[in-house]
Amino acid sequence: MAAGVLVLQPGEKDTQEPHDSDEVYYIIKGDGFLKIKDTDYPISENKMYFVGSKVPHFFHGNSKELIVLYFFGGPDS
Secondary structure, three states: OEEEEEEEOOOOOOOOOOOOOOEEEEEEEOOEEEEEOOEEEEEOOOOEEEEOOOOOEEEEOOOOOEEEEEEEOOOOO
8 A cells, every 4th residue: 555645736737647556535635626537526625535446537626735645555556
């Protein structure tokens, strides 16, 4: 298992690629959207989001600093 913190400023592009492992995100601070495949999901503080392995996804549209704690296990960790 691995964990880390993603920090994005407003207008900063999230450049992550699909992973070989399932991933869980916990929003520490911020707002915006998490695009998973072709769907935008609104995100908010103190919420968790799941993204399956090899599924395209990225954060966008945050109007303030976005801080996300992430966890994943398997080949990527």
